[in-house]
Amino acid sequence: MDLLSKYDVxxxxxxxxxxxxxxxxxxxxxxxxxxxxxVSPVPLMRGIGTVYVNVVRNTPLTLIIMGTSLxxxxxxxxxxxxxxxxxxxxxxxNNFWLAVLGxxxxxxxxxxxxxxxGINTVPVGQAEAARALGLKFTQxxxxxxxxxxxxxVIAPLASVLIALTKNTTVASAIGVAEAAVLMSKxxxxxxxxxxxxxxxxxxxxxxxxxxxxxxxxxxxxxVAVKR
Amino acid sequence: MTAAAPTPPMxxxxxxxxxxxxxHVLKGINIEVPKGQVVVVLGPSGSGxxxxxxxxxxxxxxxxxxxxxxxxxxxxxxxxxxxLRADVGMVFQQFNLFAHKTIIENVMLxxxxxxxxxxxxxxxxxxxxxxxxGIANQADKYPAQLSGGQQQRVAIARALAMKPKVMLFDEPTxxxxxxxxxxxxxxxxxxxxxxxxxxxxTHEMGFARKAADRVVFMADGEIVEDSTPEEFFTAPSSxxxxxxLGKILPH
Ligand SMILES: Nc1ncnc2c1ncn2[C@@H]1O[C@H](COP(=O)(O)OP(=O)(O)O)[C@@H](O)[C@H]1O
Ligand SMILES: [Mg+2]
Numbered sequence: 001m002d003l004l005s006k007y008d009v010x011x012x013x014x015x016x017x018x019x020x021x022x023x024x025x026x027x028x029x030x031x032x033x034x035x036x037x038x039v040s041p042v043p044l045m046r047g048i049g050t051v052y053v054n055v056v057r058n059t060p061l062t063l064i065i066m067g068t069s070l071x072x073x074x075x076x077x078x079x080x081x082x083x084x085x086x087x088x089x090x091x092x093x094n095n096f097w098l099a100v101l102g103x104x105x106x107x108x109x110x111x112x113x114x115x116x117x118g119i120n121t122v123p124v125g126q127a128e129a130a131r132a133l134g135l136k137f138t139q140x141x142x143x144x145x146x147x148x149x150x151x152x153v154i155a156p157l158a159s160v161l162i163a164l165t166k167n168t169t170v171a172s173a174i175g176v177a178e179a180a181v182l183m184s185k186x187x188x189x190x191x192x193x194x195x196x197x198x199x200x201x202x203x204x205x206x207x208x209x210x211x212x213x214x215x216x217x218x219x220x221x222x223v224a225v226k227r
Numbered sequence: 228m229t230a231a232a233p234t235p236p237m238x239x240x241x242x243x244x245x246x247x248x249x250x251h252v253l254k255g256i257n258i259e260v261p262k263g264q265v266v267v268v269l270g271p272s273g274s275g276x277x278x279x280x281x282x283x284x285x286x287x288x289x290x291x292x293x294x295x296x297x298x299x300x301x302x303x304x305x306x307x308x309x310x311l312r313a314d315v316g317m318v319f320q321q322f323n324l325f326a327h328k329t330i331i332e333n334v335m336l337x338x339x340x341x342x343x344x345x346x347x348x349x350x351x352x353x354x355x356x357x358x359x360x361g362i363a364n365q366a367d368k369y370p371a372q373l374s375g376g377q378q379q380r381v382a383i384a385r386a387l388a389m390k391p392k393v394m395l396f397d398e399p400t401x402x403x404x405x406x407x408x409x410x411x412x413x414x415x416x417x418x419x420x421x422x423x424x425x426x427x428x429t430h431e432m433g434f435a436r437k438a439a440d441r442v443v444f445m446a447d448g449e450i451v452e453d454s455t456p457e458e459f460f461t462a463p464s465s466x467x468x469x470x471x472l473g474k475i476l477p478h
Contacts, residue, residue: 126323128323133385133389
């Protein structure tokens, strides 16, 4: 029995890893910006941040991913790849980046909310001391508050990252050839190995997520701010 | 401005009112602090001392009245306000050292980020200031590794690194164990002798007698007495001040 040589399991998981990686980096940046908006002294910024987070966080992810493909590409013609539309790889590549965009938009809200709870662990005196020294709002946030907030929420952020890794399977809805797409294909052609196939894919995800959780858990302990 | 213009006071508050919701916390405050003067503010808990202190660099915005620092009216939130705060040093009851930065980084941070000072220069300045407050050998530790008295001296050094025109102290020794109070008061007394303009909320009578030019007594959001330390401690004129002194002075 050679499911592993018949199918490109590693290749499919490599796509999963790439989806996760780019989405995680983007979500971290977008989530930080959203958190900055939600604690901003400008009411309009706070309003936009609050509405965005509450709408996007409560929308099913499948809807968001479908929305990027059907709404952004098919209807509005948004193209996120450098490949020409005559290239065979045009659609796979464009859908990959559309999926990343969807994951960033969605996961960013969870990063934002984690960070906001982290900001609440930073005593107000820290920001007051910074303002009293003449630091501007963005400096106070960027140099004093957020670095301490991040250290406080590394463990919850690890959970967000693990959820994101598993959520990337939703990209199969728009045909990004990651692990879940491969699984469907394997089941279709080798249905007698159903449980083995489930096992292989599940194991793949555990291999990806378990070390992440352990590693970030250790980092969280190491960088915790002593008060 | 003409050459004959008198120099403005370092701090001027005129008709200042401040509310927290329905609570009237500062009531028609008028006070001028000339350059180089050391003013001790005292009064019962909840009388508005901290709030008074915090309105001067607009950590608390006021509802009515005027506040000027060195002749300039307090700006609204924004760049100009940040610039003004850079010139007004503040020391808090809870020290508020940046917990994720080392001691020397705490002192170097604002000169670099606000004044644009280069790193080597900021480090040298920070070393000098830490030396001056007696913490030079702890420069690479984190705040949580220092005693309260040491942390408060670092906080003073951090404020001094901005070369402020005036220093505000809000009960700088109230959170300290008794044996650490003097090491902080000594630094403040030296600063006062060197001519720094200071507004100090404190109940330390020793410091008030030794270092203050003037004592302001607050009760219920009002300035009730404004006199010299000698006058205030020996012959307070109001009943509220007499009552207050009766409670805090040893019998
Ligand atoms: N942020 C705040 N919100 C609401 N009330 C406050 C706030 N800060 C202080 N107060 C109230 O204002 C009054 C004066 O407080 P404060 O200036 O801290 O007095 P003091 O420093 O003399 O003890 C108190 O009644 C206090 O409860
Ligand atoms: Mg107080």
